[in-house]
Amino acid sequence: MARATHTCTCGAVLQYKQDLEKERGGIVAAWKCKECGTPVPGMVAEKLKHQHPS
Numbered sequence: 001m002a003r004a005t006h007t008c009t010c011g012a013v014l015q016y017k018q019d020l021e022k023e024r025g026g027i028v029a030a031w032k033c034k035e036c037g038t039p040v041p042g043m044v045a046e047k048l049k050h051q052h053p054s
Helices: 042-049
Strands: 020-022 031-033
Touching: 020 042, 031 042
Parallel strands: none
Antiparallel strands: 020 031
């Protein structure tokens, strides 16, 4: 299976949970780019959360 990646508007390439920051509050988890704080789409964040560096 191919690894999921997401290129943020700031240019950061997000690949793993470590690249994301969880927003506080809210019932449903919301994730954003750790570099700039831009929201990451939920489907993308879910895929990235489960990937681990090899």
